[in-house]
Amino acid sequence: METKMPMVLDVISENIIKHGSPLALKGSEVASWAKELNLPVKGDLLFYTGGEYQMLPFIDSLVKTITHLDQGSKVFSMMMGARNILNKTGISPEKMYASVLAKDKDRYNSVCFKAAKVLKELGYEFCYSGSEELYSGALLYELGYLKDMKDYAKRVVEVIKKSGAKTIVCLSPHAAEVFKFVYPKLIEGFDFEIRTYIDLVWERRDKLAKITSPESVVIHDSCRLARELNIHQELRDILESVGAEVKEAQMNREWTSCCGGPIKILFPELSHVIGGRRVNELKDSGSSHILTSCPYCLSALEGGRAKGDSAVIEDLIEFLYRGVKA
Amino acid sequence: MTDFRKDFVKYAKSLNEASEDKNIRTAISRAVSSYRNTVSETLERFPHTPALAEEVQEIKTRSMASLDTLLEQAMASVERNKGKAFYAKDHQAALEIALGIIGKGKTVVKGKSMLGEELHLREYLEENGNEVWETDLGEFILQLRKERPMHILSPSIHVPREQVAEVFTKFFKKEVPPDIAEEVKVVREFLREKYFTSDVGISGANVVAADTGAMVIIENEGNVRLATGAPPVHIVMVGVEKLVPTFQDAMKVAEVTWRYAQYGVPGYVNIVSGPSKTGDIEKVTTYGAHGPKEFYVIFVDNGRKEMAQEEKFTQALHCLRCGGCMYECPVFQVTAGHFGHTYMGGIGTVWTAFVSGGMEKAAPLVYSCLRCGRCVERCPMSINVPAMIGELRERIVYGTYED
Ligand code: SF4
DSSP states (O other): OOEEOOHHHHHHHHHHHHHSSTTOOOHHHHTGGGGGGOOOSOOSEEEEOTTHHHHHHHHHHHHHHHHHSOTTSHHHHHHHTTTTTHHHHOOOHHHHHTTSOHHHHHHHHHHHHHHHHHHHHTTOOOBOOGGGOOOOOHHHHHHTOHHHHHHHHHHHHHHHHHTTOSEEEESSHHHHHIIIIIHHHHSTTOOOEEEEHHHHHHHTGGGSOOOOOSSOEEEOOOHIIIIISOOSHHHHHHHHHTTOOEEOOSSOGGGOOOOSGGGTTTOHHHHHHHHHHHHHHHHTTTOOEEEESOHHHHHHHHHHSOTTOOOEEEEHHHHHHHHHHO | OEEOHHHHHHHHHHHHHHHHOHHHHHHHHHHHHHHHHHHHHHHHHSTTHHHHHHHHHHHHHHHHHTHHHHHHHHHHHHHHTTOEEEEEOSHHHHHHHHHHHHOSSOEEEEOOOHHHHHHTHHHHHHHTTOEEEEOSHHHHHHHHHTOOOSSSSSTTTTOOHHHHHHHHHHHHTSOOOSOHHHHHHHHHHHHHHHHHHOSEEEEOOSEEETTTTEEEEEESSSHHHHHHHSSSEEEEEEEGGGEESOHHHHHHHHHHHHHHTTOSSOSEEEEEOSOOEEOTTTTOOEEOSSSOSEEEEEEEOTTHHHHHHOTTTGGGGGOOOOOHHHHHOHHHHHHGGGSBSSSBHHHHHHHHHHTSSOHHHHHHHHHHOOOOOHHHHHOTTOOOHHHHHHHHHHHHHTTOOOO
16 A cells, blocks of 8 residues: 655655755865865765754754645645655755755854864764764664665765775764664674764763863753663763763653654644643753753754743764863 | 555654654653652662663563463353353454443443553443443543544653643533642542442453453553452453463562563552352352453454464563653654554554554554664563564565564
């Protein structure tokens, strides 16, 4: 039997399969953060972004569009199908994405840059696939497109293999999750060592520079990191090493509350409500400086924060980078 | 070709509306903190519970693997106890068997049962000329409001006392103040009369011991005790997944159920295995002494056996319906039973696909699950709902399911 799924799912899955990015971003755009760093394309340790942080400002612009349009409407399908029906309609994703604020683009793009800088400071040497890097396909897996994922994963692995790396360090816990638990089932002989960014920082946390932050911080544990990958104490250890005072939310570690991000594309309003509640839970800890370690959490919490709320929401990477600059 | 697009839009609207409903919000946040407190307190008081829960997982795994044998045994036990046992393959069969026993023009009192909701039992019996009363306070309120339950254990979780007073004032045709004690009292008076004048009492069961044919029913209000004890006929309608091999097993399942279902120690645990009887006069066994003279058990399949045979889903049948996962679900916390069809939350979504509604009803629910996994942390049976949701998504995307 054939099923017709909501347009947004079609678009995202097709974008991944055809363009190696859920939002069909160009490889050159995704890799632009690395220009000045001259990272090698080959090495033992592969720095893997999956284009996830880079994609965040665009997701938001699309979600904003969805929020104002009925998901069944023509306009909506045109907006969402932009890259796919490019030829028919003449709408270019560049135009559609043009509304994204430059400062948002810069901020999220620079997360990768900052992450790389922090690792360098800690003495890690690594390579990066640059504009060839493909998205991990985590959303194909999440959304049920597992058969497509099988073929797609092969292409991802080809790119990874070119690097000659034995170890992959993932910025996003979602990428780490699929590489660790899903890829071995799909691809024979997929034997890369999968590390999270947090793992690497944690191992050399003694070398981190102290960060003088006047306020305390509170950790939003990402579901994937805390429950699937069992990483939560590490975040606290890292923050302790840089001298930050950590407050705890009532629901934390393996009991953490989801940010609402996973349903953002299909149920954007509800996702915002859930994100907003989580922001409040976190603030109840007594700190309004929220740190997370997952691109989707970052974006969902930002989206859920009430208008006028002065809470600071950052990725741990951004926070640690303060130590690098100093 | 099945087009899900409109269903998703409709469902998204209902979720959005629910998430703006202040009653739901307040009620659930109260319920969530009370749940968390009671459970952590009682787990401290009864620290053997998690280990017992693990044992129950094993019992459940064994039971689901030998479902047919257990069913046969249980039916034989019920008959040996002078009850009558039936097996209903599906929804329609279950309703028809019940109606066959009850007939028309009867008054029926009913205990709370999710299976009853699944079958739309009350509505069916009413359509067929019977008067049916829900005796669980929450269900009674919903019966008057013509609504469906918003939580499996606290069905009227979303209705504050003011609204209860409103609907009672209208129904009882007298001023009922928005005072909880008063509200409880009027229902008590009304239903007491019903228990003793009704023809049939219907209940579910939390667990069934195949060796003895014992039906274990956990409750706090005492309504089940009355509804199953006072009328001359007692019908138990129970899903086949509630079967376990022995009475001892059943006790373990019951204890774990009530502990995680926020009972602490439940007010009542009813164990019913057959009709009421006496041999006090000349040792002649006579049925219907004080309790029911007739005792019927309808074992309902309705998709459960199919689920038991699916390796990826059989674990969903271990669900004790403690409701813990719902309290920990971020989607449920803001939308209550709107995230559900008959069964709610993530586990309810799996049940919707197989038992109550089918894949097409389940599809939008399947995609509103965050797959965040906190339900697994909470679940005493460690049911891996996110994995099942993933599997359902795959079947939906590629249309590889039967409806
Ligand atoms: S899935 Fe687990 S937590 Fe949820 S109701 Fe069933 S037994 Fe309880």
